[in-house]
Amino acid sequence: MDSRFQGLRHCLREAGEGLWRYPALTLLSTLSIAVTLYVFGLFILLAFNVNRTVQGLGQELQMQVYLKASASTNDIETLRTALLTDEAVADAALVTPDEARRRFEEQFPGLSDLPGEVGGDIFPAAFEVKLRPGYTDPDAVDRLARAFRVGPGVDEVRFDRGWFEKLSGLITLMRLGGYGIGTLLLLAVMVTIGSVVRLTVLARREEIEIMKLVGATAAFIRAPFLVGAGVQGLIGGLAASGGLLLSWRLLVGSTVYRENPFMVLAAGRFLPPAGIAGLAITGLLLGLLAATVALWRAASV
Numbered sequence: 001m002d003s004r005f006q007g008l009r010h011c012l013r014e015a016g017e018g019l020w021r022y023p024a025l026t027l028l029s030t031l032s033i034a035v036t037l038y039v040f041g042l043f044i045l046l047a048f049n050v051n052r053t054v055q056g057l058g059q060e061l062q063m064q065v066y067l068k069a070s071a072s073t074n075d076i077e078t079l080r081t082a083l084l085t086d087e088a089v090a091d092a093a094l095v096t097p098d099e100a101r102r103r104f105e106e107q108f109p110g111l112s113d114l115p116g117e118v119g120g121d122i123f124p125a126a127f128e129v130k131l132r133p134g135y136t137d138p139d140a141v142d143r144l145a146r147a148f149r150v151g152p153g154v155d156e157v158r159f160d161r162g163w164f165e166k167l168s169g170l171i172t173l174m175r176l177g178g179y180g181i182g183t184l185l186l187l188a189v190m191v192t193i194g195s196v197v198r199l200t201v202l203a204r205r206e207e208i209e210i211m212k213l214v215g216a217t218a219a220f221i222r223a224p225f226l227v228g229a230g231v232q233g234l235i236g237g238l239a240a241s242g243g244l245l246l247s248w249r250l251l252v253g254s255t256v257y258r259e260n261p262f263m264v265l266a267a268g269r270f271l272p273p274a275g276i277a278g279l280a281i282t283g284l285l286l287g288l289l290a291a292t293v294a295l296w297r298a299a300s301v
Contacts, residue, residue: 033236036189040182041244063129063159071153088135097123190290229291237283
């Protein structure tokens with residue numbers, strides 16, 4: 001037990017000395033990890049918020065059943081009963097023309113005069129139909145739309161599945177592109193860390209040879225390099241997390257964020273604690289992996 005403790009103490013001491021012995025190389029690799037994970041974290045933050053928004057939209061998908069101006073009260077009640085008794089329908093709320101106009105004026109205050117200029121009945125009464133989670137696939141929606149398109153007093157049936165699927169496809173493409181760029185950045189950092197470790201090995205070549213002559217094992221020699229690279233990766237990951245949090249707080253407090261609805265979509269919430277821990281752990285694993293590959297390629301260790 002005492003020998004293991006001494007080995008651990010030696011490993012930590014050598015790792016610390018190695019980091020302080022070459023401060024420029026240590027700072028270079030740590031900053032490389034921090035910058036890369038910061039950029040990677042930006043992609044993750046964007047994907048997290050956009051995915052959360054899309055999931056929320058998916059849960060609130062609606063079908064609009066617009067009524068004819070000539071629809072009678074009996075037609076409306078018959079249609080309401082038919083909608084609520086359908087197994088695919090979670091709720092059916094009637095929106096009157098006055099309510100539709102009020103919503104339009106609240107959402108677009110600058111266009112409040114448009115209905116009067118256009119003329120005609122541009123705000124027909126309609127049922128907003130919320131679908132159950134298991135009935136939002138295209139086949140189920142088409143079946144429902146065909147069934148109620150010929151209902152009493154029905155003028156038109158619309159469903160926003162098309163734009164939702166297009167939005168989901170665009171977001172998936174963005175996510176794949178972001179992960180691809182992030183992967184390239186991580187590989188670049190691994191090359192940087194690996195180069196730093198190899199340079200450190202070359203600088204301590206004579207010391208390593210002496211350790212071999214006195215019987216030191218390969219694991220005993222390599223351990224300090226692995227610990228040092230892991231520490232650099234962990235510090236870089238923590239720095240990236242801190243920088244990401246600071247950037248997000250500055251963004252949500254800015255005027256640009258408050259005036260641009262897209263900003264809320266892209267960065268409405270910060271990453272959960274698991275995401276922050278994931279960045280730090282990724283930095284740690286990145287350093288260990290890069291050091292392992294570099295030591296494996298270094299014939300002298």
